[in-house]
Amino acid sequence: MKVGGYRPRNSWLRRQLDTRWRAWLILCFAGAAVVSVLMTAFIAPRQSTVRMRYEIAELQRAIDRLEGEQRRLLLDREVLTSPPALAAELDSLGLAPLDGTRVAHLTPGGDLVTPGAKPTPTATPRRPRRSARR
């Protein structure tokens, strides 16, 4: 005996077209738009913060690089202008070492003093001969 399955047929049903899909679609779009606006409003400032942080990091890197360069140049200048280096280059620079015989100075009384110089002979008044005889 063959037992056949029962399969209901519903071809007699005719589904009505639901005309509310446009409203649903519009509602979905509207919802998405609202969510997008909200997310944009929320994210945009953070995005600009992140962008600014990147820019700050880049600038900091540039500052570090320039500071390193400045430091290198500073040390180079120290090398070139150090007293031993200058002393070795005196002739080529047209300079001469300073010593006590080449410097004159003013005393607090306003007299010009030249170390090593001899007093001028005219500075001492000569005594009259006649008085000397006496």
Place this chain on the structure above:
Amino acid sequence: MMNAARLRWVGWALAAWACVVALRLVQVQVVQHRTWEAGSARQREHPFEVEEPRGDIVSRDGRILAGSLERVAVYANPRKIPHDSWSSVATSLSPLVGLPASTIMRQLRDHDGFFYLAKDLDPEIRDAVAKLQQRGVGTIRNERRVYPHGSLAGPVVGFINAEGDGQAGLEAFYDRTLRGLPSVYRVLQDGKKTTPTFIDLRLESEGRPGQSLAIALDCRVQEIVEQELERTVTETGAKGASAVVLDPSTGELLALASVPSYDPGHLAQSGPQDRHDRGVEDALEPGSTFKPFIVAAAISAGVLDPSEMVDCSGGGVMIANVFFHDHARYGLLPVREVLAKSSNAGAIRIAYRVGPGQLDDVIRRFGFGQPTGVELPAETRGIYRGPQSWSALSRAGLALGQEISVTPLQLAQAYAAIANGGLLMHPRLVRETRDRSGAVVTPYKPQPGVRVIPADVAARLATMLEGVVEEGTGKAAEVPGFTVAGKTGTAQRAFSGSYTAGRHVAWFAGFLPMPSPDLVIVVCVDEPVRQYWAADVAAPVFGRIAARTAILLGLEPTSGVRV
């Protein structure tokens, strides 16, 4: 019934097990929370230190004596680089590290693990190497210590080793201050203990950049002193020479020079014998430069009137069957002339008027036999034995500057006490420490002076020392326009307990301008060959250093020849 009872037992057992599990969870997650979290962090995180920049050493006149430059080193690890990409890695790295690709290939073949491809490169190389994104190749930040003034004040500045640890001079003494504290970061690592990225970098403890040292040394004065010492060593054929220039009112060292010297940036060019600072490490007998302290002790003890005449015994004096010769047959001399003519017999007679305890007290008060406390790690204390070790001849020896060894810095400190009205100021190098922005962190104020002799005794002694330069053995130390006070000293070099003929030390210690000195200068010439008397060797050096320094610093002259 039976089934219900069994079920109940099973239920109780399960409940007990659940309780045990719950308790264990509480123990692990609540009670031992920190321990397990730390253990977990240890497994997945890797701490690493980033050294902060080392501080500078800056002179009084604003010159950088030691500074650091940021550099990078490029490393490679052949184990982590796929073999088939060695060639491309070598080609990419070649222009960055300045080595031919073939050399890099050879190095990759020769090494089994981590090695440095190149060191001391510009920091820009770091970005270029990072752009290669090659596993097994990277950069490490390091520093190069630069000494822009070469050997100028080399022994004072000192040097650091390859690990960045101070080894000598101020670099060693102030290593912790200069070095600062490293920053500690934590970064995630994978199961193979490698760090795939540095994205999740976490600062664990913030470091502190090294502080800079502002020191009292004046580069210009230091240069003058070193020039004059080198000239003297060349002219006299001396083994070496040293000099100290300090401000007696504060103890600040304007110059501390030692010849031969060394360049801390090129250590390989100098031998170990050049690397010691004669100014603080050489303990030598001071010779007649010690006589003023014998006179100071006698006047302070009230056993010598500065205006009295001293019997110089006509050429020498006999102490404990030993005859001490004088330079000439002096008879009665005023105390001022005992110093001016440097009479041995006069000084010995004065020394034997002072009791051993009183003499010892004054010598120790002047700081002999103990370190001055200057900020240099290799400073020696000199050699001075107290009265308990003295023989019958010891006071005579001390009067001649024997049985005691002093460093040039100790002698400068003692002469500074005379110049400073009897107040002893300990010499010092560092004036303040500064942070990276230049703000003062620690100012070092001079400590109040210690009175070693009464002010009137110091003033009388200083006036007597003027006589040494005006009419005595120190005439070569004269400085045009300035009144100078000082004392010569010629000592024989002692080796293995006896004096060696032909080996001498020439000293001159003095100060200017009188009557209120701004500079104390001590010159020591070790084993001059052609001439050895201090009057011919050390006094002229003092005169030249004093004249040039006085002009440079604009000291007000005390006298001069009017035009």
